[in-house]
Amino acid sequence: MNLNKNFFNLEESYLFSNVAKKVANFKEENPNADIIKLGIGDVTLPLCTAVVEELQKAVLEMGKKESFRGYGPEQGYDFLREKVKGYYKEKGVDLEVEEIFISDGAKSDIANILDIFDKDNSVLIPDPVYPVYVDTNVMAGRKIEYLCANKENNFLPLPTKDLRGSIIYLCSPNNPTGSVYDREQLKQWVDFAIENSAVILFDAAYESFIEDEELPRSIFEIDGAKKCAIEFCSFSKMAGFTGTRCGYTVVPMSLEFGGVKLNRLWLRRQTTKFNGVPYIVQRGAAAVFSKEGMEQIKENLNYYKENARIISKALEELGIYYTGGKNSPYIWLKCPNDMGSWEFFDYLLKEANVVGTPGSGFGKNGEGFFRLTAFGDRQNTIEAVRRISDLSF
Amino acid sequence: MNLNKNFFNLEESYLFSNVAKKVANFKEENPNADIIKLGIGDVTLPLCTAVVEELQKAVLEMGKKESFRGYGPEQGYDFLREKVKGYYKEKGVDLEVEEIFISDGAKSDIANILDIFDKDNSVLIPDPVYPVYVDTNVMAGRKIEYLCANKENNFLPLPTKDLRGSIIYLCSPNNPTGSVYDREQLKQWVDFAIENSAVILFDAAYESFIEDEELPRSIFEIDGAKKCAIEFCSFSKMAGFTGTRCGYTVVPMSLEFGGVKLNRLWLRRQTTKFNGVPYIVQRGAAAVFSKEGMEQIKENLNYYKENARIISKALEELGIYYTGGKNSPYIWLKCPNDMGSWEFFDYLLKEANVVGTPGSGFGKNGEGFFRLTAFGDRQNTIEAVRRISDLSF
Numbered sequence: 001m002n003l004n005k006n007f008f009n010l011e012e013s014y015l016f017s018n019v020a021k022k023v024a025n026f027k028e029e030n031p032n033a034d035i036i037k038l039g040i041g042d043v044t045l046p047l048c049t050a051v052v053e054e055l056q057k058a059v060l061e062m063g064k065k066e067s068f069r070g071y072g073p074e075q076g077y078d079f080l081r082e083k084v085k086g087y088y089k090e091k092g093v094d095l096e097v098e099e100i101f102i103s104d105g106a107k108s109d110i111a112n113i114l115d116i117f118d119k120d121n122s123v124l125i126p127d128p129v130y131p132v133y134v135d136t137n138v139m140a141g142r143k144i145e146y147l148c149a150n151k152e153n154n155f156l157p158l159p160t161k162d163l164r165g166s167i168i169y170l171c172s173p174n175n176p177t178g179s180v181y182d183r184e185q186l187k188q189w190v191d192f193a194i195e196n197s198a199v200i201l202f203d204a205a206y207e208s209f210i211e212d213e214e215l216p217r218s219i220f221e222i223d224g225a226k227k228c229a230i231e232f233c234s235f236s237k238m239a240g241f242t243g244t245r246c247g248y249t250v251v252p253m254s255l256e257f258g259g260v261k262l263n264r265l266w267l268r269r270q271t272t273k274f275n276g277v278p279y280i281v282q283r284g285a286a287a288v289f290s291k292e293g294m295e296q297i298k299e300n301l302n303y304y305k306e307n308a309r310i311i312s313k314a315l316e317e318l319g320i321y322y323t324g325g326k327n328s329p330y331i332w333l334k335c336p337n338d339m340g341s342w343e344f345f346d347y348l349l350k351e352a353n354v355v356g357t358p359g360s361g362f363g364k365n366g367e368g369f370f371r372l373t374a375f376g377d378r379q380n381t382i383e384a385v386r387r388i389s390d391l392s393f
Numbered sequence: 394m395n396l397n398k399n400f401f402n403l404e405e406s407y408l409f410s411n412v413a414k415k416v417a418n419f420k421e422e423n424p425n426a427d428i429i430k431l432g433i434g435d436v437t438l439p440l441c442t443a444v445v446e447e448l449q450k451a452v453l454e455m456g457k458k459e460s461f462r463g464y465g466p467e468q469g470y471d472f473l474r475e476k477v478k479g480y481y482k483e484k485g486v487d488l489e490v491e492e493i494f495i496s497d498g499a500k501s502d503i504a505n506i507l508d509i510f511d512k513d514n515s516v517l518i519p520d521p522v523y524p525v526y527v528d529t530n531v532m533a534g535r536k537i538e539y540l541c542a543n544k545e546n547n548f549l550p551l552p553t554k555d556l557r558g559s560i561i562y563l564c565s566p567n568n569p570t571g572s573v574y575d576r577e578q579l580k581q582w583v584d585f586a587i588e589n590s591a592v593i594l595f596d597a598a599y600e601s602f603i604e605d606e607e608l609p610r611s612i613f614e615i616d617g618a619k620k621c622a623i624e625f626c627s628f629s630k631m632a633g634f635t636g637t638r639c640g641y642t643v644v645p646m647s648l649e650f651g652g653v654k655l656n657r658l659w660l661r662r663q664t665t666k667f668n669g670v671p672y673i674v675q676r677g678a679a680a681v682f683s684k685e686g687m688e689q690i691k692e693n694l695n696y697y698k699e700n701a702r703i704i705s706k707a708l709e710e711l712g713i714y715y716t717g718g719k720n721s722p723y724i725w726l727k728c729p730n731d732m733g734s735w736e737f738f739d740y741l742l743k744e745a746n747v748v749g750t751p752g753s754g755f756g757k758n759g760e761g762f763f764r765l766t767a768f769g770d771r772q773n774t775i776e777a778v779r780r781i782s783d784l785s786f
Contacts, residue, residue: 118395
């Protein structure tokens with residue numbers, strides 16, 4: 001028996017466990033401290049009423065012989081794929097139902113999509129980054145080249161002439177930096193991918209936070225993208241599905257290499273290795289797109305967006321550089337006084353009892369930066385911002 | 394861009410699509426025919442009341458801020474892992490909670506587990522077989538050797554001295570043959586695996602159909618298995634979860650190669666590439682293990698088991714050789730008069746209007762055999778059996 005030796009090249013991330021440990025220690029030493037957490041990337045508002053009602057109906061159906069559902073199609077029920085198609089139509093993107101695959105979340109599909117590519121492809125990944133892109137490629141033994149995202153390029157790296165790579169990861173609005181590519185910038189990536197016979201794996205998990213109508217919410221809004229991109233999306237942040245698990249992946253029919261349609265390969269992968277998302281959950285996800293559902297999730301999204309505005313405004317008044325905060329639930333700030341990421345973490349915990357996430361945990365370019373999220377409670381967000389503003393940097 | 398060329402070595406299975414086509418054609422030519430389907434491997438009884446009630450409670454919790462759940466642990470909630478632990482305890486198997494991983498079904502985990510093994514391991518797979526074992530290994534480019542399951546060994550192949558292989562697939566009760574390994578036979582496989590530094594991937598998806606107390610319901614009932622086996626199980630057939638999606642995988646802490654614990658590798662794989670099963674679904678699955686839940690699913694299982702007995706009894710009276718039917722929802726029969734699998738399919742469809750699955754679709758050793766399932770409706774099963782018994786072979 002030989003194990004997959006690539007696993008031994010994985011670096012353990014101690015980011016969130018270290019954060020938890022430091023918070024626990026602080027709490028032990030300061031039992032009365034009122035700690036506010038703006039570090040997590042998880043939602044806090046419950047599922048909206050339209051979704052809950054539809055989930056309840058679907059549960060009851062599953063309890064009756066005449067309406068019970070067994071195995072469903074691995075790629076998802078058409079009732080949900082049609083709704084996703086309609087959602088894209090509103091963004092001006094025409095899709096066929098067969099191009100849409102219902103997933104149990106963006107993470108699984110972003111990871112599993114690699115099954116259809118050869119091991120010897122080189123990979124381009126931005127730094128700082130969502131660690132899943134890196135780890136899944138390390139597991140498969142692929143060579144990774146990093147795209148520097150930094151203050152100079154507003155954390156939005158662009159292709160250069162000497163760049164080479166066959167698999168390109170882009171995440172916009174970005175986790176962790178909150179930066180959003182505009183159309184012209186995404187067009188540069190699409191042109192680069194087509195020229196280099198590369199595929200763009202486009203993570204659009206935060207698209208529902210985009211308010212600026214000039215900014216693209218799907219890479220397929222860009223000419224040529226259907227020939228070079230796969231898009232991953234999720235109900236997690238859009239509709240609070242982090243614990244309910246549903247998303248969708250778009251693999252255009254016109255995306256092919258050497259005459260082979262990636263859509264066919266992905267369908268074969270999914271029908272072989274996956275059995276679809278629970279019927280109940282797909283019914284709940286479909287309710288997100290109903291008139292009531294859209295109104296209700298918009299209300300929740302506005303709540304988070306207002307939190308982001310509150311944090312951003314305070315940073316502006318303090319003269320602290322940041323990206324995100326607009327069109328994104330993340331606020332990525334430069335640590336004041338040239339503090340290191342962990343140094344600022346300790347300072348903020350001690351002086352303001354506020355918890356965020358050290359940027360260095362997302363890659364070496366994250367050093368000296370810090371991530372706050374808008375997913376917290378309103379009153380806590382206001383109070384955290386008040387405490388931060390009272391600090392003397 | 395280079396695609397994963399191994400995909401081009403996959404053979405398309407036209408088994409179920411051919412079955413569907415032939416049935417559709419027959420229906421067109423015989424619009425009044427009352428066709429009974431005993432071919433599918435999907436359940437037909439609804440979720441039991443205990444599960445439905447718990448699902449409803451969990452849905453309501455998700456709609457309230459104070460009880461809402463976001464991201465859960467990728468390996469599953471402890472409330473469910475503890476229940477699975479208790480279920481094994483009843484079989485006489487002691488597990489730690491950390492050895493149990495909640496999955497979205499046995500299929501996903503059986504497929505994804507291969508991530509932790511090197512590509513160059515040789516694989517032993519029984520023929521006939523559940524096609525997922527074959528296809529997932531072809532996708533990864535592994536060399537497969539087939540274990541002949543046939544009438545001579547009652548479709549229960551055993552290790553021989555000259556056999557070599559590092560990854561061994563066993564499915565008991567078997568899909569498609571319904572055969573079940575006894576303790577002594579499984580012990581032979583465990584000894585072989587340990588001697589050859591191999592891992593057994595044990596598919597126990599049908600364990601709840603075992604009635605004979607002498608037969609093992611888990612490979613971990615066999616001495617030494619914790620040093621060589623991973624077990625995959627599912628709520629699909631046990632509790633009608635084919636469309637609700639939940640299962641569990643047991644990776645013992647004492648299973649290691651070269652000092653590396655497979656449990657740790659699998660945990661790393663799952664935390665990186667999976668985000669866990671919906672909270673709602675895990676609550677429903679936990680209810681299966683409640684007193685009411687166990688009583689209710691037993692009633693459903695008995696319904697299917699009685700169907701299996703009805704089919705088996707008829708075959709015995711007809712003097713037709715078969716395996717399964719007892720301790721299994723599948724009945725695997727030798728086609729009468731030395732008919733080929735598809736020949737018998739056509740004959741049965743035309744003469745009795747009964748649909749089954751041609752054995753040749755599960756591998757070359759399946760030629761001349763035929764699979765019927767016990768998952769149908771009682772009255773239909775009785776009527777199908779009556780029609781088959783009236784045929785003159």
